Structures are given as C-alpha cells and as structure tokens.
Amino acid sequence: MSRTVVIDPITRIEGHAKISVFLNDAGEVDNARFHVVEYRGFEKFCEGRPFTEMAGITARICGICPVSHLLASAKTGDKILAVKIPPTAEKLRRMMNLAQLTQSHALSFFHLSSPDFLLGWDSDPAKRNVFGLIAENPDLARAGIRLRQFGQTMIEILGGRKIHAAWTVPGGVREPLSAEGQQWIRDRLPESFETVHLALSLFKTLLDTQLKDEIHYFGEFPSLFMGLVGKHGEWEHYSGHLRFTDSHGNIVADQLSEDDYQEFLGEAVEPWSYLKFPYYKPLGYPAGMYRVGPLARLNVCSHIGTEQADRELQEYRDRFGRIPTSSFIYHYSRLIEILACLEKIQELVNDPEIRSDRVRANAGINNLEAIGVSEAPRGTLFHHYKVDENGLIEKVNLIIATGHNNLAMNQTITQIAKQYIRNNEITEGMLNRIEAGIRCFDPCLSCSTHAAGQMPLHVQLIASDGTVLQDVYR
C-alpha cells in the first residue's frame, strides 16, 4: 500500500514549510515535495503606492535579509529615475550587501546548520540547536555569533538600524559613512577573518571524515547554475550581468541583462505550493532547473578577485571539480563567500572615496518600467516595477532567490528520502536529514525567524486511500 509521510513544519529554516514524502506500494520512496504554505501578497498590496516607498515596504518581507530587497528595490528605482548613482553611493551599497551576505551566511552556517554537523544527525533533537552548540563548543558558537554581529552592526552603522534600514533609496543612499563607523569596521575585521578561517578548516576536516557520505546524497545531481558575474567573469553580488553555467562547466548563456529576464526565465505554478517554480526557458519546465546562491555564484564565476578567497576557491575546486553539483556543498561555498565578503569589505572601507557625502542623485520619473537585480545571500533577486507617469506602482513582480531553487530543493529532498527511508521505517534522524537537505539552500521563506529552539514536528503516514496509518510527533 502506498503512503505519504509529512514533515510539518520544517525546523531551523526561515519561514513556514512542510515536506511530504510519497511511498509506493513496496514502501520505497516515490517522490518528495517541499510545500511552502505561507502566502504574503506583497506583489498585490504594493499596487498604488509611490515607487519610492518600495524599498521600505519590500524590506519588510523579511527580517533576515531585508538588505537584499532594499538593494534590488533601490536599483529598480534608480532606473525609474534614469540616474547613475554617485560612485560613493554604489560603494556604500556594496558594503551593505557584503555585510548582509556575511551575517546571513554566518547565521545559516553557525546557528542553523552546524548543530547537525557538530552534534550529529541523530543526536537529541532537544539539544541539536544553537544552544546545544554553545554547550558543546562555546568558543566556536561565540565566534559564529560575533561574526553575524559584525555583519549586523555594519548594517546598523551604514543604515541606522540592523533590520529594515530604509537607507538605500532610488538615486543612492540616505547617509554617508561616519568616521567612527569606518573605524569600527576596520577594528573588527581581523577577528572576523579569524572566525571564518576557523570555520573553513573545521568544515574541511568534517568533509574528509564524518560528512563524506552526505555529499553524495544531499542533492547531488546535474543542473544549471545562475548568478551575477563581473566584467571579466569574476564573482559579483551587486551589478554585472547574469550567466548560466551547466554542470560540466560550459557557459550556457552569458552577458544576460536583468532587463530581459522574462525572455530566459519562466515561472511555473504547482497547486501544492505557494512558491512558484522558475525555470530556464530555453530548456522548458522542469528540465530548465537551475540553482542560485553561494554554490551557483562560485560555479558561474571564473574567480573571486581577492587573494585569500581565491586560494580557498582553488582548493574547493581541487576537491570537487570545477563545478561541484552536490547541494551539500552550499555550506562550503557559503564559508568561502564570507571570506570573499570580508576581503572586499576591507578594500572598500579603506577606499579614499568611501567617506564622500555625495551619495544621492535626484530626478523625476523618467522610465515607466524597470527591473533591478541583486545577489541576495540565497541567490539572485529580481524586482520588476511598472509605474504610472506620477510614479505610482501599477504592477510588481518579485522573483525571490528561494524560488529559483524550488525545483532543486524538491529534487534534493527526493534524493535524500530515497537514500534514507527504507522499508517504511522512519526515524527522527532520517527526518532531520530530509530537513537538512532543505537547509543546504538556506531557504528564506520570507517570514519571521525560527532560528533557534525546537519546533514541533508532525509526521503523518497516509495510505493511498487517505486513512492515517501512523502519527508521529516530536
């Protein structure tokens, strides 16, 4: 008899979701689905608002990465104004995005995912969280929390507050960088470098030892990868152009502009999830599956462009080839990106122009439609606005990073479920592995944080005729 296993809600991710695992008559996994069960409606209720408010409104989508929306929205606004923002404003916006990548990656790695690696997949779920980590390895936990604090405080220094800093505006930014702020960032950098090097060496050791197998089961499959790259194909997070690379390292499409995203990206809808399924149009749905985020960004770029991160990138490619295809490698790529961010922050904070107070351009409504893009911690983020001649929003489309990864997340959990669910036997550790498959992508389901603590997990085994065979709670 076939049955369905439901994991609801998924813990230690940002947002609300559940997983269903469908078993066939033989008790083997047929398929697994990642359902996003929340509906927000931002695209609808933004209609009628002045476009200048969009950064402030869309930042409210999330408390973890509001900066990504602030940037994508402000960039869209720049295009509506038809201005090129002052160079210092661009550098400051870049700094804020780097701070955002740092804090979010630190949160994903230290707070959300490392309890699995360091305490064990099958360890007591009551302790398998950041508090368990503090008890087990206080120095590492403290360093991770302080690394996140470094990014968050930088955001506060630049934007006046850690969360929802409405500081990036169409035309630039609201305030320049203060001398005290500049000094604080300089002073705190060495400690942050130390932490990321510590995490890298620890994670590499784990990859060689107890996490060896996970690489092959946690979403190891070919797919396309999409991300921004710079003029010379280097790692990029703010501007540049979009590139698609396949799992053999071939550049499938390059020099793509966000303005044309509708030509190369399609969005499919499935009745069982509120999250759309974007796909690469030339390959169709669902064959046009692609991944975004740290793994994709490191796969599409030729190099990073900073010394230490490029050295780590070389070792990473020596280990897993030019294009690592396992979703488990997201964790590794996240750490390399933190290193890249810190090096780039170091460059920017010492830039002679960084304290200029020419940071905001003014203009009227000069374009009625615009598309902005930025690399959020989780991947490429698009904002697409249509406005009337007075700048009131007529239409909004937001393509969120987690959406791009939707097909890949479903494939990842299917692969993990197939590997670990055997003979109708379901253990807590196995459920945790499936959840961890989702956590590789650090999905931001645009809701509040469930960063710490234990949430109830409800597993239901449902027969093909709909009767509930078993209820498991933890």
Added chain:
Amino acid sequence: MSVKTLTIDGKDVAIEEGATILQAAKEAGVAIPTLCHLEGVSDVGACRLCLVEIAGTSKLLPACVTEVAEGMQVQTNTPKLQEYRRMTVELLFSEGNHFCSVCVANGNCELQDVAIQVGMDHTRFPYRFPNRGVDMSHPSFGIDHNRCILCTRCVRVCDEIEGAHVWDVAQRGAGCYIVSGLNQPWGTVDACTSCGKCVDACPTGAIFRKGETTGEKERDRAKLEFLVTAREKHQWIR
C-alpha cells in the same frame, strides 16, 4: 480687556477674556493632547482629542474652541477623558491605513506621538483598510489620502497663511476627504504656489515631499508661527 479667573486641574489661572481653555491650560502649564490644533491658524475642534470636563455641564467640550468663563472649573485628565481620548485615537487608526513601519513620517508623526501619549497599544475596532488613493501629480509633493485624519490643518494653513486656498473637504461623514482645487489632481490646481506649508502643517505622513522614503519626512512647524508673527506684528523672530 477684562480678565477671567478659572481653575484647571485645581490650578488657579487668570487669562484675558476671549481666550480658549487650551490657551489657559498652556499658560498654567497643563498639557492637553491635540491633533488638529496648530499655532498660527484658527481652531476648528475637528479631532476631539482636547475634550475637557467642565463642572456644571455633563457635555465634554473641546478646549481649543471653548472660551474661558469666570469661575470655570476645568478637568483635563480624568479617567473618563483618558478613555475617550484613547478611543478617539483608536478610531483614527482603524479608519485609515496607518502603517508606521513604512510611512514617510515614522518617528516624526503627531498621530504616532499621541498614540503613545494616550497609551494606545492596539485598537479595539476593526480596520477599514480604505482605498482612498494617492495623488502624486504635483511636481514636488504627494498626498496619500489613506493617511489623512481630516484635521484640516492643510486647509487652514493654505487659506489663512498662504492665502491660496487650494484645499477643502469634500463629502460628508465617513466619506469625507480632502480635495485640491475643485476636486482636481493637485498638480493641475493653478492656485497652488508650491510653498509646502501644507507639508509642514500635516501631522501625519499624508502630505509629503516627493522622493521621501520611510521615516524621512521633516517638518518646520515653527515656520508657520514665524510667518504669522511676521505678517501681523512685523517682527521677524523665531
């Protein structure tokens, strides 16, 4: 001019005839919450926040438009008044779309200040979520009618100080809204001198400068009083 003596919250006050209870309270150092009152322009008693209790009458009277009388005993902060004020503010919040978190006036809003002052932490009334529209047709300013509390400060400041009389109130009751010109888009009203006094006068984020983002609205209300003093007394003092 004769002088009237009265008590406000037990304090003896002497003030010239014709003064309002609000003026007398200010003289006596008693703070009464207000929203529609604005120094430099006439009072209309629109917001009902300054309601006070007067011995000998069961009616609550607005301090801003009630003249003082000899021997008056005024109470400004009884439990009954506190409850009424809180309810008034709750009704204002439930009537419009007041989302502080993304509003241009966040942190610099009199409605927000008054809500804190009267201890309003939530509203007991269902939100109406109106869709009254946003007019961005003016080259420098915008008006979001959803954030308007109909205090009519803009109407009075434009009429009495600038002399342009761009603004008026249309319709009745819950259907009331502020109109520019003869209910035209603001940008097409010839009378508007683009002076920005209505932006300074607006207590909320309803009237704002274009391009302002969350919490960015600044006001110079003292400028309005300065202009009135300059015009009437020929004294240019701030």
